[in-house]
Amino acid sequence: MSQKMNPKILIAYYSWAGNTKKIAEQIQSETDGTLFEIIPETAYPKDYNETVQQAKKEIADGFKPALKTKIDDVDSYDIVFIGSPNWWSTNAPPIDTFLADNDLSGKTVVPFCTHGGGGQARTAADVAKKCPNSTVLEGFCVSQNGIEKAKVDVSKWLKKIGVI
Incomplete structure (x- = not known):
């Protein structure tokens, strides 16, 4: 973790259904970090099954x-949260x-994810790689069913990892 007293925090996230965005916003409200939404040039389909098939192929x-x-200014941040479904x-x-x-390089990176039942799986490990x-x-993950009630868990996690 950064030795700075007031580290500059970036919360970068991709959110297809809005769940990861909600967790990013909860992190932002606790840390006063800068929100940054990662948006692909070509949006994923709105249809869940089409997105599943496209994502499966892209990942493979x-x-x-x-x-x-x-x-442009990623160098100015000390801590970078990375959020994904x-x-x-x-x-x-x-x-x-x-x-x-x-x-x-040289930054503190903090992964977080949302899921529909698959847990954290390799999301945090893949960010580390x-x-x-x-x-x-240590990363954080929450089920889509727990998004609305996650504020307390997000706060506990941020305290546990020493960000707040």
């Missing part, structure tokens, strides 16, 4: 979609693009 192929949103036991492909496009020169803290 290691596809990294082009992003509509870019962050759990898709096929890993992060959504836009997360892989974000991590490939932004060097988080893609950030080998970062300090990766």
Whole structure:
């Protein structure tokens, strides 16, 4: 974790159904960090089953979609939260693009995910693999059924990992 007294925090997330966005906003309200939504140039289908099929293929192929949103000042942040839905036991492909496009070396990286029953799976471990020169803290995950009640759990987790 950063030794700064008031570390600058970025909360970067991709959210297909809005669940991950809600957790990102809860983290933001606790940390005063900057929210950054990762948006692919080509949106995923609105239909759940179509998105599942597309994501399954993209993940199997290691596809990294082009992003509509870019962050120019990632170097100015000390702590970077990375949020994603759990898709096929890993992060959504836009997360892989974000991590490939932004060097988080020397930063504290904090993964979080939302899921429909698959738990954290490899989401946090995969972020850690893609950030080998970062300090990766314990991740957080919450089921889509627990999103609305997660505020207390988010706060406990942020205290446990020493961010607040």
